[in-house]
Every structure is written in structure tokens, then in C-alpha cells.
Amino acid sequence: MLNFGSGYGIKIDMASILVIDDERSIRNTLKEVLEYENHQVELAEDGIVGLEMIRENHFDIVLCDIKMPKIDGLEVLQKIFEFTAEPQVIMISGHGTVDSAVEAIKKGAYDFIEKPLDLNRLMITIRNAMDKTQLVTETRILKKKVSKKYEMVGESPAMAKVKSMIDRVAPTDARVMITGENGTGKELVARQLHEQSNRRGGLFVEVNCAAIPSELIESELFGHEKGSFTSAIKQRKGKFELADKGTLFLDEIGDMSLSAQAKVLRALQENRINRVGGDKDIPVDVRVIAATNKNLKQEISEGRFREDLYHRLGVIIIHVPALNERSEDIPMLAAHFIELICNEMGMAIKKISEEATLELQKLPWTGNIREFRNVIERLIILGGQEITAEDVKTFA
Secondary structure (H helix, E strand, C coil), rough: EEECCCCCCCCCCCCEEECCCHHHHHHHHHHHHHHHCCCCEEEEECHHHHHHHHHHHHCEEEEEECCCCCCCHHHHHHHHHHCCEEEEEEEEECCCHHHHHHHHHHHHEEEEEEEEEEEEHHHHHHHHHHHHHHHHHHHHHHHHHHHCCCCCCCHHHHHHHHHHHHHHHHHCCCEEECCCCCCCCCCHHHHHHHHHCCCCCEEEEEEEECCHHHHHHHHHHHHHHCCCCCCCCECCCHHHHHHCCCCCEEEEEHHHCCHHHHHHHHHHHCCCEECCCCCCCEEECCCEEECCCCHHHHHHHHHCHHHHHHHHHCEEEEEEEEEHHHHHHHHHHHHHHHHHHHHHHHHCCCCECHHHHHHHHCCCCHHHHHHHHHHHHHHHHHCCCCCCCHHHHHHH
């Protein structure tokens, strides 16, 4: 029941493959063919044995028959994904129908191939499945790198308080105002609130309100219709729409113009926005997190910030401490940034002496974490294989 077409012999990267089929001839022939292509192949005569093997071993690909005694292939497929998402499962059947193929794909199968198996198609499917596995692996590694970049480091009482607040607030949809000096890591708090929320599947959209000219901030936030102003050559979605079902982070909210503040307040009150130059209400489902280094109560008293918007945004207030207020975290921060920066530069991770760490703790970190990271990068580049106290005194 195998068709050795003219395409047999397609070379693909080596994979670990499990064949689950109650027909011994099919199992053995597949093993012979796949091992000829340098794959590692294991065999299971039914679904129960196959599931046990998947629990105990790693497989890149599972070839699973649908019609089998004891437990059929579709049930095997469902049970695989109850405890692992690693293998790409390719269903095979001599009794294939459109309905069974659709059901298999719905349950998470990578593909469905009818018997008699066309070896040419099988090899192409395995190659494509391996490409997907590699992509998933690379994405997982990239996510780990990104999460490492935005990791909140520190075990001081001040940081423990911040982390505790994040743990309590993140699962809710409550709006949060993050306060703190420049460079303290307010963005990291916002990202953690998003990653630990029920919205983590949506986008985290950031707007730096201080970096956008006041005449463009409304277009940036709410989008615009074609022709609404001179340079509006086409329709454009704003950040509120892009963040739908996700999180919108308004950094440096204290620098936003009063006219934009009024529109943000309306969006928060009504959960809908209007693009610049448009008259259509567009519903949005967005969690808004804001951050500022300003004293907003003072800004309110001086007429530069709306009090009603402040109360809308500041349901929960999280204050991020300055680095000088948590100097006991500096050893952990130094180790974290040394590993991060050395990995980014593709070089061996440098060591830092205890004396050097003590020198770092003595410095006045007016630029907070941002300044600290820059100093660590400078020490990595200019210092020796082990960063010493003399390196800190010379280059910090």
C-alpha cells in the first residue's frame, strides 16, 4: 500500500518519527523507507502503545493511522495534544473521506494522507512539517530572548512590592498608572502587566506621547481617513484600533496635549473612537496602561492635565522605585545585563568581581536602570575578561 513515485529520494533534515499503524507490513515498510532517508524511526502497533511512547520520548513527527483497534487515530490525536504540543501529527488512512480529513485538521493534525501512500507526497509533507517544527522552535527561542530582555530583575523590598502589585492587578482589566523617574523601567512593568493578563494573546502597542508632535498625536492614537489633512494620502488605523483585544501603553502621558486628552477620555468612557476626518464610531476593546515621570496632581493644578482623565487612568497606581532606592539589587542587575549584553554581542559571558559590584553600588544612578545598562555595556567592551573595581572606577 505504498506508491514509490518518481519523486522518491527527496532529501530532508533528519527527524525523529513515530509510526503508529496496526498493519505490520505498513509499519515495517515505512521504517525501511524513512531510515533510508536517515530518519530515526520507532514503531507502535496500536494507539495505546503509541501514546505511551510519546509520553516517554520526544518525536518530531508522528505518522498515525486512523482505523485501528482499541483506540482510533482521531482519539490518539486528541490525547497527544492533552500532554504535549511538540510533534507534528500526520494522519494516514485507507478509508479516507473529506469529513475525516477535516476533523483531523480541526483536532490539530498537520496533514492527512490517504493510503496507498504516495512516497513523494509523504516526503514533501514530512519536510514541510519539519520546517514548521523548526519555525515553532525558533519562535519559542525568540520569545525567551524577548522575555529575558523585558525581565524584571531584583528582590529588594521595593521591587517585591512592585511584583506583588503586578501579580494581583495583571489578571484584571483595571487601568493602571505607572509612576517613576526616567529610566526606572516603567515599560517593563507595563509589559509584565500585559504578559500576565488574559489579553496576552493580543498586541502590546506602545505610544511615546512625548516623542510625537502635538499636531500628530490624535492621528497616531485614533487613525485618520484619506484626505483628512494634507499628508493623509490613505486611510490609516490608529494605535487604539491596533491594540483591540490587547493592551495600549501610553508612555509619558503627562506630555499629551489637552485636546488629545479629551479624546482619550471619551474613548475610555465609551469604548469607541473616531478617526481624524471621520464620523463613524469604531468600537474598541482595549486595556489602557499609562506611565509618567511627572507629578500629575501638580500638572492638574496648573491646568496642563485633565483631572477626570487622571481618575480614569489611575484606577491602580504602581510606583517604580529609583535604582538608588534599591541598591541591593545591583549585583543581580549586573549579572543579568552582563549575560544579556554578552549574548547580544556573541561573546563569552564575562565575570565581575565582588569588589567591582561594591563600587557599582556606591555610584549615584541618576539615570537609573537605563544608565546602569549603558555602564555595564561600556565595562564589557573596555574592561578585561573579569570586570574589576579598577574598571568601574575608570570607565563607569
